Amino acid sequence: MLQISDLHVSVEDKSILQGIDLQVKPGEVHAIMGPNGSGKSTLSSTLAGKEDYQVDKGTIVFKGKQLTELDPEERAGEGVFLAFQYPVEIPGVSNKLFLKTALNGIRKYRGEEDIDRFDFEDLLEEKAQLLKMPMDLLQRSVNEGFSGGEKKRNDILQMAVLSPQLCILDETDSGLDIDALKAVSAGVNALRDGKRSFIMVTHYQRILDYIKPDYVHVLYKGKIVKSGDHTLAKVLEEKGYGWITGEE
């Protein structure tokens, strides 16, 4: 589904990713861990196609297409979704309208008509129930006045409504209390269906107690320096990153 080969990325002429290789198959969950500043967010932003992230070398192939040739909207249309580390607030735009606009943007890209308004209501209700999201969050402006936990839940709701094939979650766990963490994890787990793939970027292994990854990769100074299964996350919790990076 996703094949990243020898990816080099720079931001403002500063080289950050220095040769990333990663293969994600349908249904797999990959955790990307690593110390602060190792390039985790740079990798997620590059996959989502955010501007200012310059691919200097290497390829990102998603479902047979060169992702780097597509703009962020086209990537969303192809089924790539990024939940931001710091979700944006959009005053004056209701969450519901935002979701509908995003969904119709994707449908248009695929040559489909706008969703019928009643079908959209049904879809929203179904997904909100699945994620145990209070319906009143849908009427409020996007993320405005939302608590940290509500914003993250809202990210997961967006994901459920847009139904992407590749979900990239960047530090979805940061700043969450245990109840919000469990709610977000349950939401992610509810969206696992054997076909949808996830890249979970996280500094701490805590969320991985609730969402069991198939693979764990450690990113350090722009390179994947170690890969393993979910047990690697446990080792990292106990021993930190020093034994891999050589820094104590």
Ligand code: ADP
């Ligand atoms: P992580 O998510 O692992 O903490 P980042 O990808 O955010 O790491 O950052 C990796 C490196 O790139 C850091 O040294 C950071 O200072 C630098 N960096 C990130 N974004 C920018 C930017 N917009 N301009 C310049 N340097 C940046």
Ligand code: MG
């Ligand atoms: Mg960081």
Ligand code: MG
């Ligand atoms: Mg980061």
